Amino acid sequence: xxxxxxxxxxxxxxxxxxxxxxxxxxxxxxxxxxxxxxxxxxxxxxxxxxxxxxxxxxxxxxxxxxxxxxxxxxxxxxxxxxxxxxxxxxxxxxxxxxxxxxxxxxxxxxxxxxxxxxxxxxxxxxxxxxxxxxxxxxxxxxxxxxxxxxxxxxxxxxxxxxxxxxxxxxxxxxxxxxxxxxxxxxxxxxxxxxxxxxxxxxxxxxxxxxxxxxxxxxxxxxxxxxxxxxxxxxxxxxxxxxxxxxxxxxxxxxxxxxxxxx
Amino acid sequence: xxxxxxxxxxxxxxxxxxxxxxxxxxxxxxxxxxxxxxxxxxxxxxxxxxxxxxxxxxxxxxxxxxxxxxxxxxxxxxxxxxxxxxxxxxxxxxxxxxxxxxxxxxxxxxxxxxxxxxxxxxxxxxxxxxxxxxxxxxxxxxxxxxxxxxxxxxxxxxxxxxxxxxxxxxxxxxxxxxxxxxxxxxxxxxxxxxxxxxxxxxxxxxxxxxxxxxxxxxxxxxxxxxxxxxxxxxxxxxxxxxxxxxxxxxxxxxxxxxxxxxx
Numbered sequence: 001x002x003x004x005x006x007x008x009x010x011x012x013x014x015x016x017x018x019x020x021x022x023x024x025x026x027x028x029x030x031x032x033x034x035x036x037x038x039x040x041x042x043x044x045x046x047x048x049x050x051x052x053x054x055x056x057x058x059x060x061x062x063x064x065x066x067x068x069x070x071x072x073x074x075x076x077x078x079x080x081x082x083x084x085x086x087x088x089x090x091x092x093x094x095x096x097x098x099x100x101x102x103x104x105x106x107x108x109x110x111x112x113x114x115x116x117x118x119x120x121x122x123x124x125x126x127x128x129x130x131x132x133x134x135x136x137x138x139x140x141x142x143x144x145x146x147x148x149x150x151x152x153x154x155x156x157x158x159x160x161x162x163x164x165x166x167x168x169x170x171x172x173x174x175x176x177x178x179x180x181x182x183x184x185x186x187x188x189x190x191x192x193x194x195x196x197x198x199x200x201x202x203x204x205x206x207x208x209x210x211x212x213x214x215x216x217x218x219x220x221x222x223x224x225x226x227x228x229x230x231x232x233x234x235x236x237x238x239x240x241x242x243x244x245x246x247x248x249x250x251x252x253x254x255x256x257x258x259x260x261x262x
Numbered sequence: 263x264x265x266x267x268x269x270x271x272x273x274x275x276x277x278x279x280x281x282x283x284x285x286x287x288x289x290x291x292x293x294x295x296x297x298x299x300x301x302x303x304x305x306x307x308x309x310x311x312x313x314x315x316x317x318x319x320x321x322x323x324x325x326x327x328x329x330x331x332x333x334x335x336x337x338x339x340x341x342x343x344x345x346x347x348x349x350x351x352x353x354x355x356x357x358x359x360x361x362x363x364x365x366x367x368x369x370x371x372x373x374x375x376x377x378x379x380x381x382x383x384x385x386x387x388x389x390x391x392x393x394x395x396x397x398x399x400x401x402x403x404x405x406x407x408x409x410x411x412x413x414x415x416x417x418x419x420x421x422x423x424x425x426x427x428x429x430x431x432x433x434x435x436x437x438x439x440x441x442x443x444x445x446x447x448x449x450x451x452x453x454x455x456x457x458x459x460x461x462x463x464x465x466x467x468x469x470x471x472x473x474x475x476x477x478x479x480x481x482x483x484x485x486x487x488x489x490x491x492x493x494x495x496x497x498x499x500x501x502x503x504x505x506x507x508x509x510x511x512x513x514x515x516x517x518x519x520x521x522x523x524x525x
Contacts, residue, residue: 103429125387126428135428165428166388166397167365 001257004046004057005249006039006073007082008066013038014246015046017057018254025049026243035066043072059257061249077252079245080116086248088114090239095207098226098234099241100197100216102130106241107201114248118204126165128196130216135165136189139172140182150186151221157187168192190221197222198229210234213241263519266308266319267344267511268301268335270328273364273392274477275300276508277308279319280516287311288505297328305334321519323511327365339514341507342370342381348510349473350376352500357469360488360496361506362459362478364392369463382465388427390458392478397427398451401434402444409448413483416449425458449483456487463492472496479503 002024007014013031017024025046032038039062047054054072062073063082070076087097088110099106104123110116126132137144151157158175162168168189175185193216201210210232216222217236227234264286269276275293279286289307293300301324309316316334324335325344332338341361349359350372359370366385373379388394399406413419420442424430430451437447472494478484480503489496501509 124424125426131428162386164387165426166393167386 001254002052002056002058003250003253003257004043004060005082005246005251005253006043006060006062006070007064007079007243007246007249008035008038008042008062008070009064009079009245010066012242013042013064013066014243015042016243016246016250017046017050017052018247018250021254023247024052026246028242031066035069036071038066039070039072059253061253061256063245063249074253075256077249080119082245082248082252083108083119084110084116084248085114085251086244086246087241089247089251090241090244091209091211091235091237093209094211094235096201096204096210097241098197098201098210098212100128100130100212100214102134102215105129105197105200107204109204109207120200120204122200127163127168128193128200130214132165132168132193132196133189133216133219133222135169136172136186139169140176140186140189142182142186145218147186148190148219148221148223150183151190151224153183154187155181155184157184157191160188160192163192163196187221190219191225193219194222194225194229197226201226201230206230206232208232211237213237213239263516264314264318264320265512265515265519266305266322267508267513267515268305268322268324268332269326269341269344269505269508269511270297270300270324270332271326271363271507272366274504275304275326275328276505277304278505278508278512279308279312279314280512283516285501285509286314288502288508290502290504293328297331298333300328301332301334321515323515323518325507325511336515337518339511342368342383343378344507344510344514345475346370346372346376346378346510347513348501348506348508349475349499351509351513353471353473353497355471356473356497358463358466358472359506360459360463360472360474361476362390362392362474362484363476364396367391367459367462369466371466371469380466382462384462389425389430390455390462392476394427394430394455394458395451395478395481395484397431398434398448401431402438402447404444404448407480409452410480410482410484412445413449413452414445416443416445418446419449419453420446422450422454425454430454449487452481452483452487453491456484456491459488460491468492468494470494473499475499475503475506477504
């Protein structure tokens with residue numbers, strides 16, 4: 001039973017093709033000016049990756065900002081519902097998913113059947129996103145991937161008082177000039193990052209299991225600080241939650257075909 | 263009766279020396295690493311410009327971010343009160359003062375006697391402070407003090423979608439790479455910043471007359487953008503807008519001396 005989900009967002013478009021619960025293809029492209037173009041292009045890519053023709057798709061659900069313009073869908077469902085469904089499929093025990101990307105941070109809370117209970121995102125302020133760590137790594141003269149390990153080697157971590165990336169950067173420079181060690185400052189950077197993320201996560205209410213996704217999972221210092229601040233053990237996942245919406249749409253399509261209620 | 267006000271800010275330090283209501287000198291310097299150094303240096307400059315010695319100053323009030331470290335101040339007063347006082351002195355009809363410095367932005371509301379009724383400030387987020395413009399000037403490799411003039415030749419300001427300084431900086435780099443005209447980018451940045459400042463000012467309500475003080479008030483593009491966004495014509499200060507706080511401090515020093523019984 002081959003089904004598809006198509007998520008046309010404002011920045012990217014994604015398609016997931018599934019066969020009996022197995023993902024065959026899940027391409028992501030940058031959105032074109034017109035949603036129908038994005039949908040066609042990403043679907044063509046998915047079909048060619050899966051080695052299928054459009055006729056093979058038995059049911060397709062559209063979602064995302066441009067869902068009303070997707071020419072080949074059988075039905076549409078809101079992106080919120082699809083995101084929850086997709087996250088639950090990828091991480092069945094997850095109730096809270098914290099996704100930190102290079103330019104944003106999202107926290108979503110889902111129930112046991114994958115219904116999205118709450119969702120909050122910060123893409124307005126660089127603090128609490130991967131960008132914060134990028135800026136600080138540059139100032140400290142360490143590679144981004146080495147920043148996380150500094151926390152464990154810190155002897156007397158300093159405290160950064162500023163939330164704003166610009167002000168915190170000035171604080172880091174001041175600490176460097178005062179002769180504080182890279183480890184002690186690095187630890188404070190990771191801690192400041194975790195604090196900011198914890199505020200966002202707490203505002204949706206943190207429930208176990210807590211999963212973290214996105215590039216910042218590689219920073220062990222941030223993960224440890226976040227575990228301490230939230231008082232939970234965090235499970236890390238390498239899945240790309242970017243496709244969760246399209247995936248959720250495909251799962252809904254499968255349930256439709258199976259005659260299950262949504 | 264000679265008095266002085268000394269305002270040590272994050273980026274600049276200022277002193278105003280007054281003699282019976284006349285300004286004798288009002289120098290501005292870039293702040294040093296330590297506030298006490300800045301205070302001493304700018305005061306020495308003020309004294310030499312006024313051609314007097316330190317003993318001639320009967321009372322000195324310190325204000326600004328580094329006010330507690332000014333060695334020669336007889337008293338310290340918050341910059342909010344000083345800015346209110348300074349603005350009221352040259353424009354008694356002033357009711358709203360928007361002060362944008364290098365690291366913060368404040369909106370101050372004063373009554374018909376120049377007393378502060380309400381104020382609001384932002385020092386948490388770099389966006390909406392002078393730092394925002396400073397970073398953007400660096401990114402575009404233009405001088406901060408030229409931004410106002412450059413923006414005047416813009417015909418179609420670009421729209422800057424990011425509020426965050428860090429994200430807006432990336433946006434500016436892309437705009438430059440997309441060959442957008444520098445004047446249009448600068449003008450767009452002024453508008454973006456004006457919106458940010460306006461949301462702060464609206465927190466206390468905009469009442470005319472409105473003046474702008476602080477270093478950013480020297481930027482003619484910000485004057486226009488903020489006037490447009492607030493829907494009022496912002497008046498110009500009669501003195502260098504950067505010395506408004508030090509001026510207020512000197513005026514308060516004068517009042518302090520007058521109210522004291524002579525010994």
